[in-house]
Amino acid sequence: MTMLPAATPPKRLGLVIDLDTCVGCQACVVACKEWNTGGYGAPLADQRAYGADPIGSWLNRVHGFEAGEGANGRTVHFPKSCLHCDNAACVTVCPTGASYKRADDGIVLVDEDKCIGCGLCAWACPYGARELDPLAGVMKKCTLCVDRIYAEDLPEGEREPACVRTCPTHARHFGDLADPNSPVSRLVADRGGFDLMAEMGYRPTNKYLPPRPGRSGCGAAPVALEDASPKGGFLGWLDKVLS
Amino acid sequence: MEGPSKIRAKGNVAADEVKTTTCYMCACRCGIRVHLEGGELRFIDGNPDHPVNRGVVCAKGAAGIMQQHSPAKLRKPLLRTGPRGSGQFREIEWDEALSIATGWLSNIRYDDPKKLAFFTGRDQSQALTGFWAKEFGTPNFAAHGGFCSVNMATAGMYTYGGAFWEFGEVDFPRTRYFLMFGVAEDHDSNPIKIGLAQLKERGAKFVSVNPVRTGYSAIADEWLPITPGTDGLFVMALIHELLRAGKVDIPYLQRFTNAGWLVVDAPGEGTDGLFARDEDGRALCMDLRTRSLQPAEAAEVDPMLAGRVELPDGRFARPAFQLLAERYADPAYSPDQVALRCGIDATTIRRIALELAQAAFDQPVVVETPWTDVWGRRHERFVGRPVAMHAMRGISAHANGFQTCRAIHLLQALLGAIDTPGSHRFETPYPKSIPPGPKPAGKPEHIVPGRPLPGMPLGYPLGPEDLLVDAEGEPVRIDKAFSWEAPLSAHGLMHLVIGNARRGDPYRIDTLFMYMANMAWNSAMNTAETIGWLTELDPATGDYVIPRIIYADAFHSETVAYADLVLPDTTYLERHDCISLLDRPIGSADAIQDSIRQPVIPLDRDVRPFQDVLIELGWRLGLSAFTDEAGQARYSSYADYIVRHERTPGIGPLAGWRGADGTATGKGAPNPHQLERYIENGCFFQEEIPESTRFMKHANRDYQTFAVGKGMMPSVGPLTIQLYSEILQKFRLAAQGHGPIQPPERHRQRVATYFDPVPFWYAPFDAAHDRDAFPLHAVTQRPMSMYHAWHSQNVWLRQILGENRLYIATALADRNGLRDDDWVRLESRHGAIEVQVKVMEGVNEHTVWTWNAIGKRAGTWGLAHDAGEATRGFLLNHLIDDLLPDRGEGMRYANADPVTGQAAWYDLTVRIEKIARHDERSQPAFAPLQPPPGQAPSPPHVAYGGRFGAWKAER
Amino acid sequence: MHPTFSILLFTTLAGTGYGLLFVLCVGLLLGLLPTDPRLGLIAMGATLVMITAGLLCSLGHLRRPERAWRAFSQWRSSWLSREGVAAVLTFIPAGLLTVFWVAAGAAPWPLGLLAAIGAVVTVLCTGMIYQSLAPIPRWHHPLTTPVYLCLSLATGLVLAALLTGSWLTPSLPWPHVAALLALPVAWLVKWQWWQRTDAGMPTATIGSATGLGKLGRVSLLESPHTGSNYLLNEMGYRVGRKHAAKLRRIAVVLGAAVPWLLLAVALFTPSPAFAVFLTLLAALAAVAGTLVERWLFFAEAKHMMTLYYGEQTV
Numbered sequence A: 001m002t003m004l005p006a007a008t009p010p011k012r013l014g015l016v017i018d019l020d021t022c023v024g025c026q027a028c029v030v031a032c033k034e035w036n037t038g039g040y041g042a043p044l045a046d047q048r049a050y051g052a053d054p055i056g057s058w059l060n061r062v063h064g065f066e067a068g069e070g071a072n073g074r075t076v077h078f079p080k081s082c083l084h085c086d087n088a089a090c091v092t093v094c095p096t097g098a099s100y101k102r103a104d105d106g107i108v109l110v111d112e113d114k115c116i117g118c119g120l121c122a123w124a125c126p127y128g129a130r131e132l133d134p135l136a137g138v139m140k141k142c143t144l145c146v147d148r149i150y151a152e153d154l155p156e157g158e159r160e161p162a163c164v165r166t167c168p169t170h171a172r173h174f175g176d177l178a179d180p181n182s183p184v185s186r187l188v189a190d191r192g193g194f195d196l197m198a199e200m201g202y203r204p205t206n207k208y209l210p211p212r213p214g215r216s217g218c219g220a221a222p223v224a225l226e227d228a229s230p231k232g233g234f235l236g237w238l239d240k241v242l243s
Numbered sequence B: 001m002e003g004p005s006k007i008r009a010k011g012n013v014a015a016d017e018v019k020t021t022t023c024y025m026c027a028c029r030c031g032i033r034v035h036l037e038g039g040e041l042r043f044i045d046g047n048p049d050h051p052v053n054r055g056v057v058c059a060k061g062a063a064g065i066m067q068q069h070s071p072a073k074l075r076k077p078l079l080r081t082g083p084r085g086s087g088q089f090r091e092i093e094w095d096e097a098l099s100i101a102t103g104w105l106s107n108i109r110y111d112d113p114k115k116l117a118f119f120t121g122r123d124q125s126q127a128l129t130g131f132w133a134k135e136f137g138t139p140n141f142a143a144h145g146g147f148c149s150v151n152m153a154t155a156g157m158y159t160y161g162g163a164f165w166e167f168g169e170v171d172f173p174r175t176r177y178f179l180m181f182g183v184a185e186d187h188d189s190n191p192i193k194i195g196l197a198q199l200k201e202r203g204a205k206f207v208s209v210n211p212v213r214t215g216y217s218a219i220a221d222e223w224l225p226i227t228p229g230t231d232g233l234f235v236m237a238l239i240h241e242l243l244r245a246g247k248v249d250i251p252y253l254q255r256f257t258n259a260g261w262l263v264v265d266a267p268g269e270g271t272d273g274l275f276a277r278d279e280d281g282r283a284l285c286m287d288l289r290t291r292s293l294q295p296a297e298a299a300e301v302d303p304m305l306a307g308r309v310e311l312p313d314g315r316f317a318r319p320a321f322q323l324l325a326e327r328y329a330d331p332a333y334s335p336d337q338v339a340l341r342c343g344i345d346a347t348t349i350r351r352i353a354l355e356l357a358q359a360a361f362d363q364p365v366v367v368e369t370p371w372t373d374v375w376g377r378r379h380e381r382f383v384g385r386p387v388a389m390h391a392m393r394g395i396s397a398h399a400n401g402f403q404t405c406r407a408i409h410l411l412q413a414l415l416g417a418i419d420t421p422g423s424h425r426f427e428t429p430y431p432k433s434i435p436p437g438p439k440p441a442g443k444p445e446h447i448v449p450g451r452p453l454p455g456m457p458l459g460y461p462l463g464p465e466d467l468l469v470d471a472e473g474e475p476v477r478i479d480k481a482f483s484w485e486a487p488l489s490a491h492g493l494m495h496l497v498i499g500n501a502r503r504g505d506p507y508r509i510d511t512l513f514m515y516m517a518n519m520a521w522n523s524a525m526n527t528a529e530t531i532g533w534l535t536e537l538d539p540a541t542g543d544y545v546i547p548r549i550i551y552a553d554a555f556h557s558e559t560v561a562y563a564d565l566v567l568p569d570t571t572y573l574e575r576h577d578c579i580s581l582l583d584r585p586i587g588s589a590d591a592i593q594d595s596i597r598q599p600v601i602p603l604d605r606d607v608r609p610f611q612d613v614l615i616e617l618g619w620r621l622g623l624s625a626f627t628d629e630a631g632q633a634r635y636s637s638y639a640d641y642i643v644r645h646e647r648t649p650g651i652g653p654l655a656g657w658r659g660a661d662g663t664a665t666g667k668g669a670p671n672p673h674q675l676e677r678y679i680e681n682g683c684f685f686q687e688e689i690p691e692s693t694r695f696m697k698h699a700n701r702d703y704q705t706f707a708v709g710k711g712m713m714p715s716v717g718p719l720t721i722q723l724y725s726e727i728l729q730k731f732r733l734a735a736q737g738h739g740p741i742q743p744p745e746r747h748r749q750r751v752a753t754y755f756d757p758v759p760f761w762y763a764p765f766d767a768a769h770d771r772d773a774f775p776l777h778a779v780t781q782r783p784m785s786m787y788h789a790w791h792s793q794n795v796w797l798r799q800i801l802g803e804n805r806l807y808i809a810t811a812l813a814d815r816n817g818l819r820d821d822d823w824v825r826l827e828s829r830h831g832a833i834e835v836q837v838k839v840m841e842g843v844n845e846h847t848v849w850t851w852n853a854i855g856k857r858a859g860t861w862g863l864a865h866d867a868g869e870a871t872r873g874f875l876l877n878h879l880i881d882d883l884l885p886d887r888g889e890g891m892r893y894a895n896a897d898p899v900t901g902q903a904a905w906y907d908l909t910v911r912i913e914k915i916a917r918h919d920e921r922s923q924p925a926f927a928p929l930q931p932p933p934g935q936a937p938s939p940p941h942v943a944y945g946g947r948f949g950a951w952k953a954e955r
Numbered sequence C: 001m002h003p004t005f006s007i008l009l010f011t012t013l014a015g016t017g018y019g020l021l022f023v024l025c026v027g028l029l030l031g032l033l034p035t036d037p038r039l040g041l042i043a044m045g046a047t048l049v050m051i052t053a054g055l056l057c058s059l060g061h062l063r064r065p066e067r068a069w070r071a072f073s074q075w076r077s078s079w080l081s082r083e084g085v086a087a088v089l090t091f092i093p094a095g096l097l098t099v100f101w102v103a104a105g106a107a108p109w110p111l112g113l114l115a116a117i118g119a120v121v122t123v124l125c126t127g128m129i130y131q132s133l134a135p136i137p138r139w140h141h142p143l144t145t146p147v148y149l150c151l152s153l154a155t156g157l158v159l160a161a162l163l164t165g166s167w168l169t170p171s172l173p174w175p176h177v178a179a180l181l182a183l184p185v186a187w188l189v190k191w192q193w194w195q196r197t198d199a200g201m202p203t204a205t206i207g208s209a210t211g212l213g214k215l216g217r218v219s220l221l222e223s224p225h226t227g228s229n230y231l232l233n234e235m236g237y238r239v240g241r242k243h244a245a246k247l248r249r250i251a252v253v254l255g256a257a258v259p260w261l262l263l264a265v266a267l268f269t270p271s272p273a274f275a276v277f278l279t280l281l282a283a284l285a286a287v288a289g290t291l292v293e294r295w296l297f298f299a300e301a302k303h304m305m306t307l308y309y310g311e312q313t314v
């Protein structure tokens, strides 16, 4: 049923992504594809696999941006997957009920058996978080690794998204953003985590932590070391310390 | 490729079998878990228990599945039927392949062993391959180090017995200030990423010195856009500042470095610049307490660091430190002077110097663990200077990289920041002696038909007497390693083999035997010409100038087509390997570590692990090391060799679970169940070393006693950091006409200049050449999601990076009226390429760069001819000459570091010009190669994993 | 947005069809049309053919058409679903009306009324599908649905003029007159839509989308992949400003000016045959003009997702 849950879900499971530590290594991107292509729904296909302009479906992609001019600017790597919005128009526009948002944990999913591949939900997502599979013809999107996080046959510690587990710089955090005391919520509070395109009113669950300000000392008053011994020079000073 | 998919029961996702092994999608050697379902690869993830990667894998590691399913896997031994490069082969049986190879090689062995050049790439069995070459009797062996980072390794080994390159690590949990020079990815890719996250977490400052702001540099607290090749100037300016302010760790310098050693001051004499020594050959210092000459490494000395003393024999000497101080006090090394050249302004250099001093001296890190130094003195704690440095190819891939890297180590030592808490630390089994023994074997008298070399072909010369040169001082080795042209080329010079062999300089060879190196493409300087040399005919004989080429690859790379005999290897998931302490170890500062690979999926093709093949060849050739008394094969396989081979009694490839009962570490009898133990433990071995042994290893008796016990060190004793390098001075003296072994006239000037015992900066040769015509530096970077040539055959990874652009600075773009995707002609003194640009802010304005090894030759790697890798991808290699222009020496030197022979990839300079390319194809374009016989056409599309069964969510 | 032909054809054919249906029904209800079975056959036949053809085209856009029936289930939230439901429901009165008209020469008013309402609702849903999409600012505009309704009515009238004209002589051919009025109005609304949506831009920037704007000018350094992807193929479409301006003029000329003149002339030509011929040309022009308008409707619309792929503003 593509009506959104009446009340905001008791749990809001999602990701917190740290733009300050992401080095753009693409590990999460491939881990995501690797896990999900053999897991939830149809495999994530790749067309023209070994030809010109290969095109496949991916649930998580890392963009690279530059912000600001010259040496004072920043290069920011920007991972993006479904943000599991509370106000998910991608769900309400779906004519078949294939797209839905879970009432208990807020995860937005696609029931691929119902999907007619009309693509309207992708149009309705301002974040570009949905991709139609080139072969299966059904809509693909981040599942928040719903098949991992509740998996009874995985060890407790491994019940987290594939992308989170593999991120070497801990730029990806998974948790419940409805609980103000959860580690992710505290991270968001401490680091000033923000919503992407808040003005759109989609109320994304995923949050982004801004890059920390650089500490280049640019602009600061010039500083330098004091001379050891103005007269004797370094060797003069050395004689003093050693004799 | 997919079967009918079942629907998984709720909550059931784990695969039915999980095997551990070691990743080999790059040389980081992370521990992985391979999840198998019905014997098929379901998922590869990081082994959470593994010390290297602690559960993470990178993009390449996760894409291992698609590497295993590459359409470009070789399937069967191949024998060339058409002309070289035609790609015409016929599939043959292994027995035929091995007898052909044996035939060729045994002739050479009994005629002139050095006519075999055996060169390997970034394999991790150099302990075996080197040993094999030694047993065969050819000095012409090397792995890829010479074109990789031998500058870095050698500078470290000759300075402090360790190195940034794989043998040392940053103390990420403790450091307060991290200065990183020229690193995009490094071999330690996952550990560095994990470490950087720790720094960020703790708010330690991370400064990246790099012309380009991507990857690691993107998250640095401060990015210093240095001009390529000038790091030495920057570092020496920092040293200038620290010395000016007296912000150096005097006690550390006196105790742990040769700063106080007395250097003979006898200009023109054969002893000038050598250390003053007593009759037992012990270096002397002027002890300030007793005001007398004392052995500098004695327990209770307080060495004088400045001044001039008269020696008993009347000669005068000065402490090494005085020479250093005088050099860097020179205004030439002042921030204001260097700022102009290195693109970092003087105020920034001064501030960085201040920040370094503050981090090092105002907030020392203390580890409360008592330890005893090699002089037997007990210390209550380890006191650290929490300043760490790391460097990689941004430093080493320049012709001044050796001296620049020495300068960085000098900077570390001045701050007392080597192997202390919070600084750069030795990884076991390092430190070794400075430099480590043994010396290279392969002097003319060592090379005897039918006999092994007396020692390993690679090593560390201690002076001219250790060079591999003939009576005239000319090179013995085909790559001219350990000759006057590259005396300290500790890893050999793979990048020169093909060119030299073709030029017959110093001589022609018979067979070129290569393993895992794409020498006809991305690892060749001067790619186009290299291809020409591989196919060039000798008018005299009508045969190829390089008569025979044997190549072992696992995939259809650009080089396969140029081999006469192709020995197909397995993938990393199909074989045994060992990551050995005898080779390039994975040890950490806190533990002894090594690991293995085990076959996790069965072979589906007629290929064999190259190590098995090499061992069988060794036996077929009758090499005694591989043949038992009965004349039978000594080892049934590489796995068998790993377990039973002993390099010296008790010491074998693996350190873990040795001894008949498997309780010994490092030293111990072979243990027939060793591999089982490794597999039970996740395919790695780790033994934490005692708390008291973890720092100051160069002078820590607790550590050294422990290390000797484990066979990691010859003896206990001070390993004094060689700020002033007497070994370099010995070469220089020879060049100045002293001693029995002297360079030929034409090399003297050069050796005398660049073997300066005190680090100095000089403009990298190729970059300095004709600056006005070629004003821009051109470098490459490692993409984090691609490993050299390997990954264009990987469906997933090639979607991320399937073609490359030339990245240029906004200012440069504006000057040339260039916008994104415009076509340009990029020209060096050597060649030209035509490629597309991408404009960016975060790059030094005199520098252009691109991703390494994305360009592919049409027809290779299972790719369609019109694949982006071939039509828009490109290599900078076409622009890089393997030789320098004749600079008036009447000859052409290699485009390399004069000390180590390290390939100077990043000395490339170019000019840029806007052009129109209506065919939208990058140039040069090469004739497509044809796939080997039996290679199935690549599938039009891939939808992997359907057979594992969809998992269904219920609402 | 990428102009997909199946969708262009669908909205144009069905739009015109529903417009025609509406006009016929109103005509019948007001007694302005004779209930001659032959007229019923021709007019209603044409209407149903156009609508059905349009709907079939829309199926062509689905990657899993065999499941199309599922699209009727979510009328409570989804305009696309509502459109489907409305379209199908409208067939019932429209079909029955045809039967009565052709078989019995009768047009029971309840059927006419229901069919007329169905036609309006269906087109309204179509418009709302686009108007409701916030990530596509140009579509997310209160005039979007009116444009669909107006153009559907206008083209419907032109067709009505063509099909009914010859039956109405000698009495006043009111569809001609109505069309002459509706065409300028419809295209005036469309013109307004262009003006206002142009003025409304940009609504978001690469800086606001990434939240990096405060650091300075933001630009894409590396796309997540050098290959293409579904999003770029589907929504990354770009059309040059000049090109678009030219096409706008073509649309207006073809869709409004040409049919208007032809109809005007037709109105006063003595020869009925020639009048019908001119009206036929007018109908073709009107439909062609609408097709161009629909192409631009997509081509000119930018999706916010493109900001993450280097688009500076949307």
Ligand SMILES: Nc1nc2c(c(=O)[nH]1)N[C@H]1C(S)=C(S)[C@@H](COP(=O)(O)OP(=O)(O)OC[C@H]3O[C@@H](n4cnc5c(=O)[nH]c(N)nc54)[C@H](O)[C@@H]3O)O[C@H]1N2
Pocket (backbone or CB within 6 Å): B121, B122, B144, B147, B148, B149, B515, B516, B517, B518, B519, B522, B523, B524, B552, B553, B554, B555, B556, B557, B558, B559, B569, B570, B571, B572, B610, B780, B781, B787, B788, B789, B790, B852, B853, B876, B877, B905
């Ligand atoms: N312009 C430029 N050129 C460079 C560099 C640069 O930075 N810029 N870097 C240089 C450096 S540091 C290096 S190390 C070299 C690397 O250059 P290479 O050592 O040539 O590296 P690869 O491209 O990985 O080629 C190695 C070959 O190993 C094969 N291979 C992969 N897996 C296996 C296996 O399991 N078994 C066997 N037998 N073969 C296998 C691959 O198919 C490939 O043909 O490139 C050098 N070239």
Ligand SMILES: Nc1nc2c(c(=O)[nH]1)N[C@H]1C(S)=C(S)[C@@H](COP(=O)(O)OP(=O)(O)OC[C@H]3O[C@@H](n4cnc5c(=O)[nH]c(N)nc54)[C@H](O)[C@@H]3O)O[C@H]1N2
Pocket (backbone or CB within 6 Å): B026, B027, B122, B148, B149, B181, B182, B183, B184, B185, B186, B187, B188, B189, B209, B210, B211, B212, B226, B227, B228, B229, B230, B231, B392, B393, B394, B395, B398, B779, B780, B781, B782, B783, B784, B785, B786, B787, B788, B849, B906
């Ligand atoms: N993902 C991935 N990992 C790899 C590899 C790979 O191909 N892919 N290759 C492996 C191999 S063989 C090696 S040798 C290592 C190499 O590891 P790195 O040394 O990290 O490799 P490079 O990409 O050559 O990095 C050189 C860096 O130095 C910068 N640079 C260039 N010139 C200068 C200079 O003059 N000064 C300074 N300060 N910086 C400079 C470049 O911008 C670049 O960022 O990586 C290993 N790891």
Ligand code: SF4
Pocket (backbone or CB within 6 Å): A021, A022, A023, A024, A025, A026, A027, A028, A029, A062, A077, A079, A166, A167, A168, A169, A170, A171, A172
């Ligand atoms: S794995 Fe982590 S660091 Fe790498 S791209 Fe993803 S988020 Fe960034």
Ligand code: SF4
Pocket (backbone or CB within 6 Å): A081, A082, A083, A084, A085, A088, A089, A090, A091, A108, A124, A125, A126, A127, A128, A129, A130, A141, A202, A204
């Ligand atoms: S990110 Fe896009 S796909 Fe995900 S919930 Fe929000 S709107 Fe829907």
Ligand code: SF4
Pocket (backbone or CB within 6 Å): A093, A094, A095, A096, A097, A098, A099, A110, A114, A115, A116, A117, A118, A119, A120, A121, A122, A138, A139
């Ligand atoms: S593509 Fe599938 S999921 Fe998306 S709206 Fe259409 S039917 Fe719903």
Ligand code: SF4
Pocket (backbone or CB within 6 Å): A031, A032, A033, A035, A036, A059, A060, A081, A141, A142, A143, A144, A145, A161, A162, A163, A164
């Ligand atoms: S949570 Fe799972 S599905 Fe979503 S991006 Fe991460 S790995 Fe992919």
Ligand code: SF4
Pocket (backbone or CB within 6 Å): B023, B024, B025, B026, B027, B028, B029, B030, B053, B056, B057, B058, B059, B060, B061, B062, B189, B190
């Ligand atoms: S860094 Fe990546 S590719 Fe290299 S060994 Fe580790 S996981 Fe494998």
Ligand SMILES: [Mo]
Pocket (backbone or CB within 6 Å): B144, B147, B148, B149
């Ligand atoms: Mo390398």
